[in-house]
Amino acid sequence: MQSQGQVRSANLAAALACLRDGGPRSRARLAADTGLTKATVSSLVAELVERGLVAEGAVHRPGSVGRPGTLVELDGRGVCGIGVEVNVDYLAVLALDLGGAVRWESRLALDVPGLRPVEVLARASAMVAEARAGGAAGAVGITVAVPGGVQGSVVRTAPNLPGWVGTDVAAGLADLGLPVTVGNDADLSALAEVSAGPHAGVPDLVYLTGEVGVGGGVVTGGQLLRGSTGLGGEVGHLALTPGDAPCGCGRRGCWETVVGLGALLRAAADPDDPLRDPGRDLEDRLADLLARARDGDARTLEALTGIGTGLGVGAAVLVALFDPAVVVLGGYFAVVGEFLLDPLRTALAQRVDAADRVALSTLGFTAAVRGGAHVALQPVFTDPTTVPLEASA
Amino acid sequence: MQSQGQVRSANLAAALACLRDGGPRSRARLAADTGLTKATVSSLVAELVERGLVAEGAVHRPGSVGRPGTLVELDGRGVCGIGVEVNVDYLAVLALDLGGAVRWESRLALDVPGLRPVEVLARASAMVAEARAGGAAGAVGITVAVPGGVQGSVVRTAPNLPGWVGTDVAAGLADLGLPVTVGNDADLSALAEVSAGPHAGVPDLVYLTGEVGVGGGVVTGGQLLRGSTGLGGEVGHLALTPGDAPCGCGRRGCWETVVGLGALLRAAADPDDPLRDPGRDLEDRLADLLARARDGDARTLEALTGIGTGLGVGAAVLVALFDPAVVVLGGYFAVVGEFLLDPLRTALAQRVDAADRVALSTLGFTAAVRGGAHVALQPVFTDPTTVPLEASA
Numbered sequence: 001m002q003s004q005g006q007v008r009s010a011n012l013a014a015a016l017a018c019l020r021d022g023g024p025r026s027r028a029r030l031a032a033d034t035g036l037t038k039a040t041v042s043s044l045v046a047e048l049v050e051r052g053l054v055a056e057g058a059v060h061r062p063g064s065v066g067r068p069g070t071l072v073e074l075d076g077r078g079v080c081g082i083g084v085e086v087n088v089d090y091l092a093v094l095a096l097d098l099g100g101a102v103r104w105e106s107r108l109a110l111d112v113p114g115l116r117p118v119e120v121l122a123r124a125s126a127m128v129a130e131a132r133a134g135g136a137a138g139a140v141g142i143t144v145a146v147p148g149g150v151q152g153s154v155v156r157t158a159p160n161l162p163g164w165v166g167t168d169v170a171a172g173l174a175d176l177g178l179p180v181t182v183g184n185d186a187d188l189s190a191l192a193e194v195s196a197g198p199h200a201g202v203p204d205l206v207y208l209t210g211e212v213g214v215g216g217g218v219v220t221g222g223q224l225l226r227g228s229t230g231l232g233g234e235v236g237h238l239a240l241t242p243g244d245a246p247c248g249c250g251r252r253g254c255w256e257t258v259v260g261l262g263a264l265l266r267a268a269a270d271p272d273d274p275l276r277d278p279g280r281d282l283e284d285r286l287a288d289l290l291a292r293a294r295d296g297d298a299r300t301l302e303a304l305t306g307i308g309t310g311l312g313v314g315a316a317v318l319v320a321l322f323d324p325a326v327v328v329l330g331g332y333f334a335v336v337g338e339f340l341l342d343p344l345r346t347a348l349a350q351r352v353d354a355a356d357r358v359a360l361s362t363l364g365f366t367a368a369v370r371g372g373a374h375v376a377l378q379p380v381f382t383d384p385t386t387v388p389l390e391a392s393a
Numbered sequence: 394m395q396s397q398g399q400v401r402s403a404n405l406a407a408a409l410a411c412l413r414d415g416g417p418r419s420r421a422r423l424a425a426d427t428g429l430t431k432a433t434v435s436s437l438v439a440e441l442v443e444r445g446l447v448a449e450g451a452v453h454r455p456g457s458v459g460r461p462g463t464l465v466e467l468d469g470r471g472v473c474g475i476g477v478e479v480n481v482d483y484l485a486v487l488a489l490d491l492g493g494a495v496r497w498e499s500r501l502a503l504d505v506p507g508l509r510p511v512e513v514l515a516r517a518s519a520m521v522a523e524a525r526a527g528g529a530a531g532a533v534g535i536t537v538a539v540p541g542g543v544q545g546s547v548v549r550t551a552p553n554l555p556g557w558v559g560t561d562v563a564a565g566l567a568d569l570g571l572p573v574t575v576g577n578d579a580d581l582s583a584l585a586e587v588s589a590g591p592h593a594g595v596p597d598l599v600y601l602t603g604e605v606g607v608g609g610g611v612v613t614g615g616q617l618l619r620g621s622t623g624l625g626g627e628v629g630h631l632a633l634t635p636g637d638a639p640c641g642c643g644r645r646g647c648w649e650t651v652v653g654l655g656a657l658l659r660a661a662a663d664p665d666d667p668l669r670d671p672g673r674d675l676e677d678r679l680a681d682l683l684a685r686a687r688d689g690d691a692r693t694l695e696a697l698t699g700i701g702t703g704l705g706v707g708a709a710v711l712v713a714l715f716d717p718a719v720v721v722l723g724g725y726f727a728v729v730g731e732f733l734l735d736p737l738r739t740a741l742a743q744r745v746d747a748a749d750r751v752a753l754s755t756l757g758f759t760a761a762v763r764g765g766a767h768v769a770l771q772p773v774f775t776d777p778t779t780v781p782l783e784a785s786a
Contacts, residue, residue: 204621218714220625223614227716228597232613238713251744320631321611321714323620351644 011036012384015044016053016074020098020381024057024073045072051387052078052138053098053380074099079138079380079387082131082178083372084124085145085185086169088112088160088212089282091120093127094369095136098377100196104136105366109281117164121172128176140380140387142178143372144169145185147213149231153182156230159237159249160213181375185209186330187224187233188371190217192363193328195374199359206324208235208315209331209367214256218322225322236260240314258310261332267303268292283365286335293339301339308340312347319354330361404429405777408437409446409467413491413774417450417466438465444780445471445531446491446773467492472531472773472780475524475571476765477517478538478578479562481505481553481605482675484513486520487762488529491770493589496528498759502674510557514565521569533773533780535571536765537562538578540606542624546575549623552630552642553606574768578602579723580617580626581764583610585756586721588767592752599717601628601708602724602760607649611715618715629653633707651703654725660696661685676758679728686732694732701733705740712747723754 014034019025022033031041048054055075076098085092089112095104106127112120124144132139146169148158153170155161170180190207193199203222209215216235218225225232236256237249245263247254257263261282268289269275275285292300315327329337337360349355361367379386407427412418415426424434441447448468469491478485482505488497499520505513517537525532539562541551546563548554563573583600586592596615602608609628611618618625629649630642638656640647650656654675661682662668668678685693708720722730730753742748754760772779 204625216714220613220618220620221616223616225613225715227613228718229716232597232714232716234713238710240710317631317633317710318714320627321609321625321711322618323622323625325621 009383009385011040012044012048013382015041016048016381016384019054019072019074024071026069026071028069030072048384049075050389051384053384053387076101077138079140079377080104080136081373081376081378081380082128082136082139082142083145083188083369083374083376084128084142084173085368085372086112086120086124086161086164087145087147087185087368089278090365091124091127092366092369093124093131094366094373095131095139096370096373096377097138098380104131104134105369106131107365113161113163117167117169118172121169125173125176128173139178139376141376142173142176142180143188143375144173144180144182145188145368145372146182147185147211147215149184149234150182151230153180155182157234159247179376179379183372183375184215184217184233185368186215186217187226188217188369188375189215189330189361189363189367190219190328190371191224191374192367192371193330193361194219195371197362199326199328202325204322204324206315206318206322206327207361207367208311208318208327208329208333210259210261210329210333211331212261214260215331216318218318218324220322220324235314235318238314240317241310255310255314259307259314263310264289264303264307264332264336267306268300282332283335286332290336293336304336304339305343307333307336308343309347311340312344313351315344315358316348316351316354319348319352319357325357327358328361329358330363330367331365334360334362334364402776402778404433405437405441406775408434409441409774409777412447412465412467417464419462419464421462423465441777442468443782444777446777446780469494470531472533472770473497473529474766474769474771474773475521475529475532475535476538476581476762476767476769477521477535477566478761478765479505479513479517479554479557480538480540480578480761482671483758484517484520485759485762486517486524487759487766488524488532489763489766489770490531491773496530497524498762499524500758506554506556510560510562511565514562518566518569521566531780532571532769534769535566535569535573536581536768537566537573537575538581538761538765539575540578540604540608542577542622542627543575544623546573548575550627552640572769572772576765576768577608577610577626578761579608579610580619581610581762581768582608582723582754582756582760583612583721583764584617584767585760585764586723586754587612588764590755592719592721595718597715597717599708599711599715599720600754600760601704601711601720601722601726603652603654603722603726604724605654607653608724609711611711611717613715613717628707628711631707633710634703648703648707652700652707656703657682657696657700657725657729660699661693675725676728679725683729686729697729697732698736700726700729701736702740704733705737706744708737708751709741709744709747712741712745712750718750720751721754722751723756723760724758727753727755727757 031038057071057073080095092107155164158164169182207217214236218233237254239253240255245257345355424431450464450466473488473490485500548557562575600610607629611626630647632646633648638650738748
């Protein structure tokens with residue numbers, strides 16, 4: 001049997017979810033929508049206001065009949081979730097408040113494989129501290145995205161960051177004094193896509209991220225696909241396309257040897273081309289490549305067509321297995337997407353009846369940190385009493 | 394707000410689920426387990442007895458202290474769910490009562506592609522009527538398994554039964570006057586595997602069925618993977634293994650051209666061999682093939698090794714994507730499984746760290762009808778008031 005306290009926190013959660021999903025509304029409307037009495041709703045709203053999660057808003061005048069009522073609305077400014085991304089060549093931090101607004105964003109180019117994990121996590125910790133001192137006040141938790149598979153908070157597989165296998169990421173950020181969870185970067189990006197924006201609420205979505213590696217995140221039936229050991233949804237090291245090139249993971253023919261960033265740069269440029277200078281910022285190099293493609297450079301266009309075709313061949317397998325409403329392309333795929341979509345759709349249409357189910361992510365390289373920030377906020381929606389009453393002060 | 398009636402039926406469902414999952418128990422124990430008062434539990438039990446869903450059982454004497462109490466237990470004999478399977482070369486019917494006992498089972502060898510769907514469904518309807526007149530009294534619903542993809546009750550894809558595309562299967566069984574749902578055969582088999590037996594309750598499982606076609610059913614995070622159009626989890630027509638053989642679906646290199654029954658029989662026997670006589674019952678032909686393998690016939694063993702290797706190569710992709718706790722092999726794969734497992738595990742181990750995650754189904758060719766019968770029973774567990782009070786008469 002539920003205790004009174006459990007009933008209370010479940011009702012607080014229901015009221016908060018109603019305001020999040022349905023927008024501002026009167027107490028009377030909130031009572032009707034949640035099936036609770038008006039007296040209960042008034043008490044719940046008062047507590048949510050005290051916890052800094054809800055605010056009184058505009059006065060609502062419903063036509064000519066009925067008394068005007070004050071609207072209540074989600075007020076997440078006092079609370080935020082922090083997403084951190086550790087990737088091969090950068091660290092990123094992004095904080096979202098409860099209403100989904102970005103309160104802080106920072107990014108640091110870093111040669112992660114050249115440093116020990118403990119050093120990288122110390123940098124990440126400093127970035128989070130800076131965020132909290134800046135716009136990200138009221139942090140309730142941190143979720144860290146890593147380019148690999150995790151179990152609990154420990155990295156278990158990381159083909160492009162092999163030195164991180166066995167690292168307890170939460171332990172490395174313990175000095176921050178906040179709850180820390182850890183997830184796969186593509187999984188968190190997939191959650192970001194279904195949490196807000198054009199694909200908000202889509203129950204079946206596949207997210208593919210192109211970076212040094214190629215990652216996949218799968219949402220099916222409204223749930224993130226995790227699998228029995230937490231390593232499900234990994235696409236980069238499958239032989240989804242014909243090919244025999246050696247992969248960093250030790251096998252041959254992995255999909256990321258065909259469609260990863262390295263494959264694109266090798267096809268598009270000679271070794272001494274500035275495009276292939278790992279010391280340059282990736283976004284600058286991609287901007288140069290895009291400029292060449294827009295100028296009609298034949299070699300660049302051919303390289304991009306090859307990537308698009310390889311994406312389509314592999315995506316056909318994913319579409320047949322997961323039957324997503326949409327395959328969202330993120331990371332570098334989105335940056336150069338205008339040149340990938342046609343060959344991708346052609347290859348897809350030859351294999352499955354789903355050529356229209358492809359879209360470019362609008363989140364750029366922030367998808368994983370956004371997803372992390374959403375996940376870090378979840379405990380507040382599950383149990384609003386986790387936010388102290390003082391938070392409104 | 395929930396009405397009194399909704400609360401009542403939810404409490405009935407909770408009590409019934411408790412008895413199903415936890416076994417016979419006293420009313421006092423049931424009250425403790427559900428968090429309801431003893432008075433409420435007594436009233437619920439009385440109603441469940443009236444609906445024929447629960448019975449008074451043995452007297453329970455808890456050690457030397459406490460009063461002896463009568464145990465109550467699930468008594469599903471009055472209600473059953475019926476599973477029907479339409480496959481390429483047979484029809485099957487199986488009825489399960491609420492306690493999971495088989496109340497009826499029948500099977501009819503039939504050249505399904507040679508008949509119109511309406512004729513096949515008339516035969517199936519007659520088989521269900523026979524079942525209801527026999528052991529399957531108190532039928533609450535029917536779930537039909539088909540070897541293809543369905544949307545609602547209409548077949549949308551059926552590579553091995555192309556004449557069925559567009560068929561509304563429920564309409565063809567409307568004369569029975571029962572609710573009819575329709576599902577993919579491998580999906581329903583996967584549900585059967587997680588509903589009872591050695592994999593009961595496993596949240597992440599992949600079921601592969603080898604018949605004329607090769608089907609896949611995926612359970613992930615405790616839910617059947619359906620996808621955005623209901624066609625998810627299809628594996629037979631993916632190019633999961635190298636190969637270029639023409640497939641019945643019109644494409645080349647599909648997995649079922651490598652590991653389907655046709656591939657095995659072609660590799661194991663010449664065209665005039667009785668093994669390849671489609672007029673003979675499949676189980677007889679498989680028994681002959683198995684006998685040859687056990688006698689050490691080189692060609693038969695080589696053919697089976699080829700199937701096992703092909704299964705392992707493809708299963709590696711499925712394991713990487715779905716990360717199941719177990720891949721269950723059903724249909725003909727289970728019949729000849731003793732000769733498939735070694736090459737399968739070898740191929741799997743070369744690709745993923747999961748060679749121990751393979752098991753043979755113990756359900757034989759009844760997996761799909763069992764899964765269908767489970768699905769047909771679900772409404773009773775969701776809302777026990779769907780069973781009329783007269784059912785106990």
